[in-house]
Amino acid sequence: MGLETEARSCGVVAVILRGEQFLVIRRSQHVRAPGMHCFPGGAIEPGETEENALRRELMEELAVEAQPVRRIWESVTPWNVALAWWLAELPVDAEPQPNPLEVEAFHWLSAGEIRALPNLLASNEEFLDAWERGQPDRPTSGSAD
Numbered sequence: 001m002g003l004e005t006e007a008r009s010c011g012v013v014a015v016i017l018r019g020e021q022f023l024v025i026r027r028s029q030h031v032r033a034p035g036m037h038c039f040p041g042g043a044i045e046p047g048e049t050e051e052n053a054l055r056r057e058l059m060e061e062l063a064v065e066a067q068p069v070r071r072i073w074e075s076v077t078p079w080n081v082a083l084a085w086w087l088a089e090l091p092v093d094a095e096p097q098p099n100p101l102e103v104e105a106f107h108w109l110s111a112g113e114i115r116a117l118p119n120l121l122a123s124n125e126e127f128l129d130a131w132e133r134g135q136p137d138r139p140t141s142g143s144a145d
Contacts, residue, residue, distance in 0.1 A: 009081045012053045013041035013127070014066060014088045015136075021108040023096070024117070024124075025061065028104050035104070037117040038124050041083075050084045058088070061103045062096035072136040077123050085127060085136065 016023040016039075027036050040061050044053040051068040058066035066088045073085035090096075096106050107113075111128050114120065130136055 008076075010044045011042060011081050011083045012044055012050050012057065013039045013083050013085045013123075014054055014058055015039060015072060015085055015127075016066065016088050016090055018108055020110055022111070022114060023090075023106060024109050024114055025098070025106045026104045028100060028102050030101050033121060036119045036121050037114070038121040039085075039127070040103075040106075044084075050086065054086050054088060058090075061099055062106060063099065064090050064094045064096050066090055070137065073127060073130060075123055075126055083123060087137075 014023070023040060024037055025040050027033055027038065029035060040058055041054065042057040042061070044050060045056075048056070050071065054068050055066055058064050067090075069087040069089055071084055072087045075083050075085070077083065098104065098106055109117075111132060114128060115125065127136070
């Protein structure tokens with residue numbers, strides 16, 4: 001491992017769909033990037049797998065048990081955080097409950113509605129660009145509905 005790799009922070013992002021709508025959160029005022037809209041996720045802790053980080057973050061942020069399906073994309077933020085974007089599923093009867101220390105609100109929105117949100121994190125816009133170009137490995141029909 002080179003120094004650059006060791007110094008880089010790593011995070012995981014959950015891409016959860018219901019039909020054509022994505023699960024998006026508005027970050028609380030108590031976390032980094034307060035009030036920003038983004039897909040749920042967060043830092044990967046030392047020794048933690050991406051899948052376990054995704055499960056933990058969704059439980060901490062929204063009190064839901066997410067099931068990671070597969071890694072679909074990756075990016076690096078301007079501040080050198082490597083993000084692993086994972087397609088994930090929630091149980092059909094799951095009702096997210098925002099943790100007010102981390103999340104102000106959640107929404108189910110189309111890509112166009114997400115783009116219209118104020119304060120959207122740049123990495124999320126880049127993901128949507130790639131999604132619309134068909135670059136991320138999208139779910140097959142019925143796998144994330």
